[in-house]
Amino acid sequence: MPVTDVITDTENLTMTVVADFAAPVERVWSAYSDPRQLERFWGPPGWPATFTSWDHSVGGRANYTMNGPRGESSSGSWEFLAIEAPSRFEVIDAFADEDGEPLENFPATRMTFDFEPTADGSRMVTKSYFPSVEALEQLVGMGMVEGLKMAMAQLDIVLQDLREFAQGKGTEVELLDDTHVRITRLVDGPRDLVWRAYNEEELMRQWMLGPDGWEMTECVIATTPGDTHRTSWAPVGDTEGEAFGFEGEVLLVDAPRRAVTTERMIGTDGPETLNDLNLYEEDGATLVTLLIEYPDKETRDMILATGMAEGMEASYARLESTLLKV
Known part of the structure; x- marks a missing residue:
């Protein structure tokens, strides 16, 4: 600091x-x-x-x-x-x-x-x-x-060159306070393509899968404030785990820079998080910044303990490979 x-x-x-x-x-x-x-x-x-x-x-x-x-x-x-x-x-x-x-x-x-x-x-x-x-x-x-x-x-x-600051560091998690977490990942690719990967079903199904052994079973993308998004995953073959998914509402869209949504696990009453996605491009690379607001510290710690960051890193690595094909 x-x-x-x-x-x-x-x-x-x-x-x-x-x-x-x-x-x-x-x-x-x-x-x-x-x-x-x-x-x-x-x-x-x-x-x-x-x-x-x-x-x-x-x-x-x-x-x-x-x-x-x-x-x-x-x-x-x-x-x-x-x-x-x-x-x-x-x-x-x-x-x-x-x-x-x-x-x-x-x-x-x-x-x-x-x-x-x-x-x-x-x-x-x-x-x-x-x-x-x-x-x-x-x-x-x-x-x-x-x-x-x-x-x-x-x-x-x-103040730092973007690649010098973030390249090679993978997915980084910062605890800003008891309810706010900032997650950053440098993606080697232009912002417009990264935005498309977040907002086109065909592309999202190729990369947002978390660890190997999972598939996306449902993908409803929302791009207009007030609309509802919904995404689900399930294990494949011998992979252990239970199917799960998230849904929520779109609150703000400023393409191709920023999107804010709510998110909660499907089939539950909460807890709900606020996800603020920001994309910044410099020298052909895009810094993905996700600011998550949790309802309380206990929820924050519980969700981070699930290995969320590791799953996101696997997805971001897959995203970079996907962008090379677009």
């Missing part, structure tokens, strides 16, 4: 976040001065940002909207007060409506971002200035600290 310190000072109405990165100052600066790179980390997992306008000049403004997995949205704006590349910039960060206009009854904060070289890369010090103790407590209570920590963890990925 890049964040090394968080200091809340109620007397001076500030909050300081210190983060260290294994990348030079210029590389970190470029991530903050390019809206396409910002979109990959500005916003906690499950709430990716889309910058709808970008005027990177003193007096200019940037507007963005973070889109939640259940169709929620939260918009904000930056007004650039100072830009001193590549060492510092300063903004007024405010909650905003869809047009980028600041919202009443929500405090705006002044934020400074300072970048300095270190022996191992660079350090970023972000300081937020609040208009009152009430504003500080309100924003901290809304999860500002946790959101910044999660954003910095995502920035750590953005």
